Amino acid sequence: MASVQFTAETRSDTGKGVARKLRAAGRIPGIIYGHARAPQPLSLHTKDFVQLLEKVSYATTVFELDVAGTKSNALIREIQRHPFKKQILHVDFQELVAGEKVTVRVPIVYTGASVGVKEGGIIDQIMHELSIHVDPMQIPNHFEVDVTILGIGHSLHVRDLAVPEGVEVLDDQDATVCTCGAPKAAEEVAVVAPVEGDIAIEPEVLAKGKKEEEEGAEAAKPAKPAKG
Numbered sequence: 001m002a003s004v005q006f007t008a009e010t011r012s013d014t015g016k017g018v019a020r021k022l023r024a025a026g027r028i029p030g031i032i033y034g035h036a037r038a039p040q041p042l043s044l045h046t047k048d049f050v051q052l053l054e055k056v057s058y059a060t061t062v063f064e065l066d067v068a069g070t071k072s073n074a075l076i077r078e079i080q081r082h083p084f085k086k087q088i089l090h091v092d093f094q095e096l097v098a099g100e101k102v103t104v105r106v107p108i109v110y111t112g113a114s115v116g117v118k119e120g121g122i123i124d125q126i127m128h129e130l131s132i133h134v135d136p137m138q139i140p141n142h143f144e145v146d147v148t149i150l151g152i153g154h155s156l157h158v159r160d161l162a163v164p165e166g167v168e169v170l171d172d173q174d175a176t177v178c179t180c181g182a183p184k185a186a187e188e189v190a191v192v193a194p195v196e197g198d199i200a201i202e203p204e205v206l207a208k209g210k211k212e213e214e215e216g217a218e219a220a221k222p223a224k225p226a227k228g
Contacts, residue, residue, distance in 0.1 A: 008043065035097075103131065116152040132169055
């Protein structure tokens, strides 16, 4: 499990107008909620928060939030971004309660050199993350999938993965994680005789042989008797 510390400020005013003013002042509006507390609007320092996101995988990182001197462990549940600008619009935190499990999606990291690839095969990475139910203090940073033994025509499924104790995988155990397929066969090129108009042009040798056969047949015909 990865964890980081971050300081946030409380705010009392809410609404679109307030959010715009916060962003213009270099702050990101946010909120922290949980069943054990009332939702609390927050204000985050934009530069510090963006720099932090570049260093961690936020979906699997526990944030130790210091809010007005009160510390809480939380997960980021949603980051709202501008549709085309590099701007974070809003951040939702969920406060964690000791002993209460959470559902998160953890990335899959593929490792190893597949024997199938060495034979010319191609690895198809079908799944890129797993959905798990776990205690927040036991959230893995990622799941490693070693494809070394994967030969052409073989697959790995969710049931084949090594899962730490205390982690419940919610994905179907029969779901395919990755496969090693054979390379695409070269397309056969059909040989077509060249065509001139609607009449096929015969190859020179074949045409010559045909002409000789016709001349031989003509010579073999009996001569017609002369008329008296």
